[in-house]
Amino acid sequence: MSTPSRRPDVPASAVRARKNAQHLETFGGLLIAMTVLVLGFTVYAEVTGAPALKLVGVLVLLLVADVVVVKAARSQRARSEQR
Secondary structure (H helix, E strand, O other): OOOOOOOOOOOHHHHHHHHHHHHHHHHHHHHHHHHHHHHHHHHHHHHHOOOOHHHHHHHHHHHHHHHHHHHHHHHHHHHHHHO
16 A cells, blocks of 8 residues: 655645644544533533533533634644645
């Protein structure tokens, strides 16, 4: 199995940064989907009067993780476009 050839004018570090950005964007999408799912469970628990403190804690942690992953993906994308 051969590796695909890359353009000689594109440095390897830019290719690596673009690949890292794509992986972070994929992970961020899954993380955001999980955040929306937990948000739905939290709203349901609040409306029905069930205890929701743990769900709110998980939701806050997921939101912080979303912000961190999105910022990391943006910085990797900017790094790949810079070179």
